[in-house]
Amino acid sequence: MEHIVIIGNGISGVTAARHIRKLSDKQITIVSAETDYFFSRTALMYVYMGHMKFEHTQPYENWFWEKNRINLKKGYVKDVETKSKTLHFADGDSLQYDKLIIATGSKPNKFGWPGQDLDGVMGMYHKQDLENLERYAPNNKVCKRAVIVGGGLIGIELAEMLNSRNIPVTFLVREDSFWNGVLPEGESAMINRHIKNHHIDLRLGNNLKEIISDENGKVKSVIIQETGEEIACDVVGLTAGVSPNINFIKESDIETGRGVKVNRFLETNIPNVYAIGDCAEQHEGINGRRPIEAVWYTGRMMGETVAQTICDNRIQYNPGHWFNSAKFLDIEYQTYGWVFAQPRENEAHFHWKHADDTKCITVCYDKNTNEFLGINTFGIRMRHDIFDTWLTEKRDVDYVIEHLAEANFDPEFYKTYEADIYSAFKNELQTV
DSSP states (O other): OOEEEEEOOSHHHHHHHHHHHHHOOOEEEEEESSOSSOOOGGGHHHHHTTSSOGGGGOSSOTHHHHHTTEEEEEOOEEEEETTTTEEEETTSOEEEOSEEEEOOOEEEOOOOOTTTTSBTEEOSSSHHHHHHHHHHOSSTTTOSOEEEEOOSHHHHHHHHHHHHTTOOEEEEESSSSTTTTTSOHHHHHHHHHHHHHTTOEEEETOOEEEEEEOTTSBEEEEEETTTOOEEEOSEEEEOSOEEEOOGGGTTSSSOBSSSEEEOTTSBOSSTTEEEOGGGEEESSOSTTOOSSOOOHHHHHHHHHHHHHHHTTOOOOOOOOSOEEEEEETTEEEEEEEOOOSSOOTTEEEEEEEOTTSSOEEEEEEETTTOBEEEEEEESOOBOHHHHHHHHHTTOBHHHHHHTHHHHBSOHHHHHHHHHHHHHHHHHHHHHO
């Protein structure tokens, strides 16, 4: 019987296993060094904040795997020998495969900062990070201050987590406005204000120089690059992005760049070896997307796609229109299509902000053809399927602005503000 081995038990690997099982009787083994069972990584923050227990982050009961004949092996893969189709483990064990799926996800970036491996320094990606946070920041008596380095989505999540336990937070952000490489100016400025309103010490344009140790090998302070200021702290969160977790295959015959190089079928250069999820790198980005996408839903889609190919229905990975969602403390964020921080040559942005400074939208459109290209929303929950349809139908921007109420989860909001948004849009068009 053909043996499918999947390295990694995140959303990509587990989705692949589930769909291979639906489609076939193949032998399936999932290998992971992180946890015994699959859990929802995006839910880790809610465990720390007391909204759920860790077992609630496991979508499947522990009996699910045996019932569905999916073998689980806990172990750290040291290297992959593709000629003999063998995995070698750090403990000396080995495992043979017929087809291999690499789904090892990401690891937090470390940039060689002095002190980056001290006790009390952690990312916020793995279950072990959550355990470290409970150990070093259980409350504001043990942790008198935390410093977060890096201003992306994981950084803001960690700030919210620590804030929920009344632990003072200093937030070092390299950019001169929060996430302004992604967000247009008006949105980024609103999030700056929102972070400060939560009594978080936001330091824009500040880089970490080094992390200072106490006599026991634990963090006691950080030094800021620009000013030389020393900030006393008990925890340092490194959230300056993530990178594909692929060190174990660097010595193999499998082609890598930043991630594991794959074609549109998620196949590597080695027959019967595939890569999916955060660790997979397309040779060229698909429809304007980045070659590597560390996003939950694309990982799931890759898992479904590769399962079809492995079960003799070879299909291309097609992620469709870009979308994503996140939370900035109390403000929900959604994006559909393309809204770049700076409009490209043929693009224009329409930006509307509510007077309460917690709700806004930015609509991107082609200024030559008026085609709707994308929308960002903050504090306003929208319907994914509506925007997906409008992007596919290439609706013009006037149509989208006039019909925003159809896309909104809260029609009462638009009864109140739709006229304001529409008139602001018309006024802006007349002044351009």
